[in-house]
Amino acid sequence: MVKPLFKAMQVLRIVCESSQALTLKDITELSEIPKSTVYRYLYTLIAMDMIDYNSNNETFSPGLGLWWLMQSADPFSKLRQVSSKERRSLMRKFNETVNLGVLTGSEVLYLEIVESARSLRMQAQPGARDDIHSTALGKVLLAFRPRSQWEALIPEKLVRHTDKTLVQRNEVLANLEEIRRTGFAIEYGENEDGATCIAAPILDSNGVSLAAVSVSAPSSRITDALKKEIIVELSKCCAIIENKFIRDIPNSAGR
Amino acid sequence: MVKPLFKAMQVLRIVCESSQALTLKDITELSEIPKSTVYRYLYTLIAMDMIDYNSNNETFSPGLGLWWLMQSADPFSKLRQVSSKERRSLMRKFNETVNLGVLTGSEVLYLEIVESARSLRMQAQPGARDDIHSTALGKVLLAFRPRSQWEALIPEKLVRHTDKTLVQRNEVLANLEEIRRTGFAIEYGENEDGATCIAAPILDSNGVSLAAVSVSAPSSRITDALKKEIIVELSKCCAIIENKFIRDIPNSAGR
DNA sequence: GCTTGCAATTTCATGTCATGAAACCATATG
């Protein structure tokens, strides 16, 4: 474990996670690392373009270097690109918000959101996270993982978000079984009151979920007929993405 | 200048810029840093989630940590989000590819591209770069910068991309003046044969270009009438984005 | 204009710890 590297990354993280540009003093305090040390880290990171220095107000902010790194490194960029058209057309079809998410750690991560044009619509920011057990996206992602992961990711004690949240581990596990059978997840206000969400998985060639797509809308708008239609279109959409993705993948099958 | 940090960043960069996952040996050779040192860097970076280790084939690839950093740090995320709907609707209006770009260093950087659905269409990848002097996007971005920057960014010797490329500095400077007067740039096959591109700037409150939007299409499809229409719609689009962006900005006016 | 305060730089003696050669280990290949 290389200490200067470790500490410098903390500094970088602090700079990146702050919404405002920070001064040396700020960073020193937040990181609890001596001033002169932080100073040298910053200096080095600036030389590498990881951090920008604004000489007007003597503040530090995230630099373009990171962006360059991501440009080639973003593990989801293929997924996003490949799926972008399908998700957009799905959004237009029902005029409801369409989300793309993946499992990270024990949460769902929203990668990208195509918002509907309606004024009453579901809203979230890319990068936001939610619990697995209370979202259709989360449950469908987990359902299509090896069952050995289920127990690890669904703890005994589950956070209640609304009246309808499943807080019993057994309930959730049963739900996962059903999702795995039917191929999609549906959730009525378990995560947020009045919000319904329908999700389907994007699977790799082994049948393990890579990502999932969901349509989320105010419960009031989701009639039974519409629900059926959404499920059909959503499944179609995911199947197409799956296909595209698998055909596109050879370049990531290294050496 | 903190050496371990500096070298570790090189390693990180190598891992990120490679299209395949690399082995320790690969990285050692590419970075020309001793094996054991690279090993420790990698180990540390893995602990920080900046790099992923795949134990199956003993390879290293970019990790999620970077993605998290970018999530909050991406200097263009606001611009992208704020402009996304306008650019999409512009694409639909003419069914031609719409680009969003910024100036970095002495090149144009394509931030995001909304592709038209036509089979003959302009294509580029986000993160791609082009010369300033041969693209509408580049010229419009530079035209709306202080004139003092013009000379610095337009060298005496200009690279010729096609028959039509302006390779005389004076020609380009005159062109910039005109663009500044008219408010948009148009380019017929100066960068690529048969490709026409029309661009307009997104300006900050001082009239300096932050970014630019362009419509690019095969020259054969761009009639005079269509050209005029595109210019009108493109200008409208940019004006709307400008407005949204300026209204949204307060949170980035730090401390 | 002088002083005071605050934050950014720079200095420097100290000893930590990053370093890389070499040894070691695990696995594949002939």
Added chain:
DNA sequence: CATATGGTTTCATGACATGAAATTGCAAGC
């Protein structure tokens, strides 16, 4: 079985990261 290849660990060495403290630079207050 021998050999090679690449990953992992060890270890003595001294380079260099470190942080306290001094210095500079700037701005506000008196």
